Amino acid sequence: MSLLSRFKIFLWRSIYPFYWLWFNFNKIDSRSRLISSHYQGAITYDTDGLTTSNNCDFITEPRFAKAYACAASTNPWKGFTLHWRVYVVCWLANHVKGLAGDFVECGVNTGAYSRAVIDYIEFEKLGKTFYLLDTFDGFPDEQVTEAEKAAGILQYGGNHYKDVYDQVLKTFAGFSVDVIRGRVPDTLLRCKAQAVAYLSIDMNAVVPEIAAMEFFWDKLVPGAVIILDDYGFPMHINQKKAFDLFAKSRNTEILSLPTGQGIMFKS
Numbered sequence: 001m002s003l004l005s006r007f008k009i010f011l012w013r014s015i016y017p018f019y020w021l022w023f024n025f026n027k028i029d030s031r032s033r034l035i036s037s038h039y040q041g042a043i044t045y046d047t048d049g050l051t052t053s054n055n056c057d058f059i060t061e062p063r064f065a066k067a068y069a070c071a072a073s074t075n076p077w078k079g080f081t082l083h084w085r086v087y088v089v090c091w092l093a094n095h096v097k098g099l100a101g102d103f104v105e106c107g108v109n110t111g112a113y114s115r116a117v118i119d120y121i122e123f124e125k126l127g128k129t130f131y132l133l134d135t136f137d138g139f140p141d142e143q144v145t146e147a148e149k150a151a152g153i154l155q156y157g158g159n160h161y162k163d164v165y166d167q168v169l170k171t172f173a174g175f176s177v178d179v180i181r182g183r184v185p186d187t188l189l190r191c192k193a194q195a196v197a198y199l200s201i202d203m204n205a206v207v208p209e210i211a212a213m214e215f216f217w218d219k220l221v222p223g224a225v226i227i228l229d230d231y232g233f234p235m236h237i238n239q240k241k242a243f244d245l246f247a248k249s250r251n252t253e254i255l256s257l258p259t260g261q262g263i264m265f266k267s
């Protein structure tokens, strides 16, 4: 691109706000928000790194609203909402519930996703076990690589997570859930699932996540879903790189969603 073209773009972008103001000044009121012109209507979703004018009526749909309330009742997310991520998790769980195989989540914290899924798909009627693997008191800092430290991952360390083990036992008491406390990969062999239909990986770091993926890959039944919670988030770029390599080595690809989640299906 020539210098002149660059200068013209710069000039237009600089004067555009004044041009816009000239024609729209009288429309501004206390409810006005400045948004760029590619939106096709009122903003419907503006949280968790995602802003859109696209339809998200699912938020108020009673079945999902009830499941989301179950997730929120575990008190996981201080100060923000993430309906769209929970919706994706619930939708995919529903999609694979008819397959043979159990459900597994590595990286559970208070169990928000899993609690939502159990409600949304009436998990108790399926005759499956939901395995939940976590330290339940946070992030083993020594598993973090230098590249991840440089990306800022250690902000999840220290006392970012509190000990939620007893709370999780209470949350899932009475459900067919096996709560496995300890560090992945050390605990993987304690997960007795021989076939897996649903695998959610959300441990925020490459080493345990790839270890979990390698461990469960051969146990995943055809059609099983793998949800990578952090796949598209900028600070988690090292997980994306590691999972892209993993997917390539298995001759498959990861679907990148605007929620930040990465989705794979076992063929």
Ligand SMILES: C[S@@+](CC[C@H](N)C(=O)[O-])C[C@H]1O[C@@H](n2cnc3c(N)ncnc32)[C@H](O)[C@@H]1O
Residues within 6 Å of the ligand: 076, 106, 107, 108, 109, 110, 111, 112, 113, 114, 133, 134, 135, 136, 137, 138, 139, 140, 143, 161, 182, 183, 184, 185, 202, 203, 204, 205, 208
């Ligand atoms: C973002 S939270 C998971 C959130 C959860 N999926 C939900 O539904 O809200 C990440 C969790 O990963 C756990 N974790 C991180 N590294 C781990 C490891 N190596 N082994 C077990 N758990 C780990 C942390 O204790 C934390 O609870």
